[in-house]
Amino acid sequence: MGRKRTKSGKIxxxxxxxxxxxxxxxxxxxxxxxxxxxxxxxxRVESAAKxxxxxPNLAARALASQRTEVIGVLIPSLTNNVFSDVLRGIYDAxxxxxxxxxLSNTRYSILQEEKLLRLFLAQKPAGLIVTGIDQTxxxxxxxxxxxxxxxxxxxxxxxxxxxxxxxxxxxxARAAIAHLFAQGHRKIGFVGARMDxxxxxxxxxxxxxxxxxxxxxxxxVVTTATPTSVTLGGALFTDLLAREPDLDAVFCANDDLxxxxxxxxxxxxxxVPEQIAIVGFNDLExxxxxxxxxxxxxxxxxxxxxxxxxMLIEAIxxxxxxxxxxxxxxxxxxxxxxxxxxxxxxxxxxxxGAANKMVALPSSHD
Amino acid sequence: MGRKRTKSGKIxxxxxxxxxxxxxxxxxxxxxxxxxxxxxxxxRVESAAKxxxxxPNLAARALASQRTEVIGVLIPSLTNNVFSDVLRGIYDAxxxxxxxxxLSNTRYSILQEEKLLRLFLAQKPAGLIVTGIDQTxxxxxxxxxxxxxxxxxxxxxxxxxxxxxxxxxxxxARAAIAHLFAQGHRKIGFVGARMDxxxxxxxxxxxxxxxxxxxxxxxxVVTTATPTSVTLGGALFTDLLAREPDLDAVFCANDDLxxxxxxxxxxxxxxVPEQIAIVGFNDLExxxxxxxxxxxxxxxxxxxxxxxxxMLIEAIxxxxxxxxxxxxxxxxxxxxxxxxxxxxxxxxxxxxGAANKMVALPSSHD
DNA sequence: AGGAACGTTGACAGCGCTACCAGCAACGAC
DNA sequence: GTCGTTGCTGGTAGCGCTGTCAACGTTCCT
Numbered sequence: 001m002g003r004k005r006t007k008s009g010k011i012x013x014x015x016x017x018x019x020x021x022x023x024x025x026x027x028x029x030x031x032x033x034x035x036x037x038x039x040x041x042x043x044r045v046e047s048a049a050k051x052x053x054x055x056p057n058l059a060a061r062a063l064a065s066q067r068t069e070v071i072g073v074l075i076p077s078l079t080n081n082v083f084s085d086v087l088r089g090i091y092d093a094x095x096x097x098x099x100x101x102x103l104s105n106t107r108y109s110i111l112q113e114e115k116l117l118r119l120f121l122a123q124k125p126a127g128l129i130v131t132g133i134d135q136t137x138x139x140x141x142x143x144x145x146x147x148x149x150x151x152x153x154x155x156x157x158x159x160x161x162x163x164x165x166x167x168x169x170x171x172x173a174r175a176a177i178a179h180l181f182a183q184g185h186r187k188i189g190f191v192g193a194r195m196d197x198x199x200x201x202x203x204x205x206x207x208x209x210x211x212x213x214x215x216x217x218x219x220x221v222v223t224t225a226t227p228t229s230v231t232l233g234g235a236l237f238t239d240l241l242a243r244e245p246d247l248d249a250v251f252c253a254n255d256d257l258x259x260x261x262x263x264x265x266x267x268x269x270x271x272v273p274e275q276i277a278i279v280g281f282n283d284l285e286x287x288x289x290x291x292x293x294x295x296x297x298x299x300x301x302x303x304x305x306x307x308x309x310x311m312l313i314e315a316i317x318x319x320x321x322x323x324x325x326x327x328x329x330x331x332x333x334x335x336x337x338x339x340x341x342x343x344x345x346x347x348x349x350x351x352x353g354a355a356n357k358m359v360a361l362p363s364s365h366d
Numbered sequence: 367m368g369r370k371r372t373k374s375g376k377i378x379x380x381x382x383x384x385x386x387x388x389x390x391x392x393x394x395x396x397x398x399x400x401x402x403x404x405x406x407x408x409x410r411v412e413s414a415a416k417x418x419x420x421x422p423n424l425a426a427r428a429l430a431s432q433r434t435e436v437i438g439v440l441i442p443s444l445t446n447n448v449f450s451d452v453l454r455g456i457y458d459a460x461x462x463x464x465x466x467x468x469l470s471n472t473r474y475s476i477l478q479e480e481k482l483l484r485l486f487l488a489q490k491p492a493g494l495i496v497t498g499i500d501q502t503x504x505x506x507x508x509x510x511x512x513x514x515x516x517x518x519x520x521x522x523x524x525x526x527x528x529x530x531x532x533x534x535x536x537x538x539a540r541a542a543i544a545h546l547f548a549q550g551h552r553k554i555g556f557v558g559a560r561m562d563x564x565x566x567x568x569x570x571x572x573x574x575x576x577x578x579x580x581x582x583x584x585x586x587v588v589t590t591a592t593p594t595s596v597t598l599g600g601a602l603f604t605d606l607l608a609r610e611p612d613l614d615a616v617f618c619a620n621d622d623l624x625x626x627x628x629x630x631x632x633x634x635x636x637x638v639p640e641q642i643a644i645v646g647f648n649d650l651e652x653x654x655x656x657x658x659x660x661x662x663x664x665x666x667x668x669x670x671x672x673x674x675x676x677m678l679i680e681a682i683x684x685x686x687x688x689x690x691x692x693x694x695x696x697x698x699x700x701x702x703x704x705x706x707x708x709x710x711x712x713x714x715x716x717x718x719g720a721a722n723k724m725v726a727l728p729s730s731h732d
Numbered sequence: 733a734g735g736a737a738c739g740t741t742g743a744c745a746g747c748g749c750t751a752c753c754a755g756c757a758a759c760g761a762c
Numbered sequence: 763g764t765c766g767t768t769g770c771t772g773g774t775a776g777c778g779c780t781g782t783c784a785a786c787g788t789t790c791c792t
Contacts, residue, residue: 060748122421426778
């Protein structure tokens with residue numbers, strides 16, 4: 001049976017080529033590298049494709065060219081609104097490009113990540129975005145052997161596989177504690193949940209800052225492997241208070257926990273910031289409208305996702321960035337919850353790339 | 367040049383077949399329908415595949431079989447944590463199945479949705495999940511012509527394209543207002559943002575309930591097309607109060623707005639619920655730990671996503687659900703913010719599927 | 733015993749596209 | 763005028779897999 005067997009409704013490249021009066025190869029070239037065609041043929045193919053409503057068959061293209069136009073993204077969680085901001089950036093950057101996003105969820109397991117990586121790589125993705133820098137040795141080897149650009153996101157560290165974009169969670173935590181010190185706080189608790197590598201590094205930053213000041217006490221730290229939530233913030237804070245009733249500040253590993261701590265303070269009629277100061281992490285939108293407004297560490301999540309995907313696409317197309325490692329920095333957004341004085345807008349402390357990138361961010365976003 | 371040109375590292379089905387001592391076709395069948403093989407060959411192919419670390423080439427499979435194993439998902443927003451719950455359900459259900467998820471973001475534009483739909487359908491997805499019931503006529507026609515199962519999610523209505531899973535936003539809003547009436551509230555405001563079709567239906571439910579009681583006033587309603595946020599909740603509530611200082615309750619179209627209203631009340635020292643009752647929508651996690659705890663309408667978002675994907679996969683594999691339209695219902699979760707009495711756990715009012723599973727659609731309009 | 737029915741297997745021929753290389757015209761250099 | 767060079771175009775041959783159908787061996791029935 002001949003090629004004409006296909007349903008009449010189906011438009012193949014051959015049909016476009018025929019209508020345009022060129023060979024299929026020329027038509028194919030039009031979609032991949034229009035500049036290679038003479039202007040005359042280019043316009044002919046273009047209008048033929050439009051007239052027929054041609055949509056390329058991606059599977060055939062992938063099979064023939066031995067590569068796909070898929071960007072694989074591995075993130076640990078979909079629940080977390082931190083990642084939803086990053087993802088939004090990634091999707092926004094991919095829009096308008098020829099690349100599509102294939103998302104997978106590692107559920108904070110590096111073994112699961114390794115499995116997914118193997119799956120992804122077998123399909124020859126155009127590029128890969130992976131979260132963090134704590135891969136298994138096997139994953140690391142696969143990433144290094146992969147013949148596509150790779151961006152690691154969410155944090156920065158030594159030995160990037162390829163490109164890297166993020167900020168130092170350790171430094172950010174130290175900046176938060178430095179801020180609390182500057183406000184006169186000494187007995188500063190730490191509340192953390194999930195304890196993934198990035199939260200762990202925030203804890204490390206907290207510990208080092210406290211030790212540097214000779215103020216560290218193990219009982220100031222309350223953590224759990226449980227996924228984070230507002231309610232959990234209240235519960236962990238309750239534990240913390242039971243261990244150390246004289247606490248004068250709490251640094252929360254994320255904003256949900258901070259909100260939970262705030263509510264718990266309200267429930268117990270503990271004055272914020274008079275009796276206890278609160279600092280969160282991420283600067284989610286609600287932090288600026290809470291009562292009192294909540295101090296947090298602003299991280300550039302949307303920008304991180306967007307830049308990661310943009311860098312990746314550039315690299316895929318052969319334009320590697322001059323700087324493969326990008327520190328997007330962070331910024332201490334000081335608000336009422338940690339302000340011993342009454343001002344709500346004092347000079348912000350920032351770190352990493354933030355210092356010389358986006359200087360004066362307004363204190364609310366989106 | 368012969369077939370052996372391929373890099374030695376690449377494992378094709380042919381290699382597996384050779385090692386197993388069967389024909390490629392038999393090996394192929396092993397992956398698609400193992401039951402069709404004799405036990406002996408099945409184990410032979412299985413161990414050969416494992417030994418060689420074979421991973422099928424999806425592009426080749428898609429090209430040869432004229433269908434993909436991709437489930438297309440069209441949602442309006444990635445920011446909204448309502449959708450992130452739904453997505454989590456979808457991804458969870460797809461995990462372990464052979465299907466992968468292809469996500470696209472319509473940004474609340476039905477024209478954008480139409481464009482994406484065209485793109486998706488050209489790749490012959492195995493199935494499709496689309497948000498809502500307000501497609502363009504063109505989209506609707508494409509969906510009806512598509513030869514794959516389709517699930518509409520987030521709400522229910524007449525004339526499903528194929529399958530449908532959601533609940534009545536209209537009825538849910540009416541239940542919220544009925545609850546406020548039962549608590550003795552009369553001057554009930556409505557605060558809404560984004561005003562997508564589902565929020566619009568919540569507004570319609572509010573309006574109809576108020577009109578039924580002869581209490582509707584246009585000035586009780588404050589809405590905006592701006593994307594929702596906690597801060598916006600406070601701002602809209604401020605507008606509302608300016609128009610109607612005697613308000614005794616606010617129904618918020620979502621929980622972020624409700625939280626913003628709560629904070630604004632605290633800022634203005636308005637007692638909740640003594641002076642103003644607050645009811646939100648969705649019952650996000652933080653509602654239960656706010657001070658006071660916030661009443662909301664619980665919607666089964668994760669379950670909706672999970673069930674949608676499960677139904678879809680079942681349908682793809684030929685097992686169509688007995689009931690193509692599933693009403694997941696809702697539940698009024700009464701908490702302190704709307705409780706005139708002091709109890710925090712009175713019998714919950716529920717509607718839709720929660721009461722009588724997927725029978726006739728409850729009194730939804732339009 | 734003969735034949736039908738079933739379960740299992742394999743040969744063949746593409747799926748729609750692109751990599752590779754050859755061919756051809758137009759042009760400039762010598 | 764010949765020869766390369768460049769720019770554009772087309773033919774051939776797959777990419778790795780699966781749909782279709784025929785062929786085979788076995789079992790069961792009459």
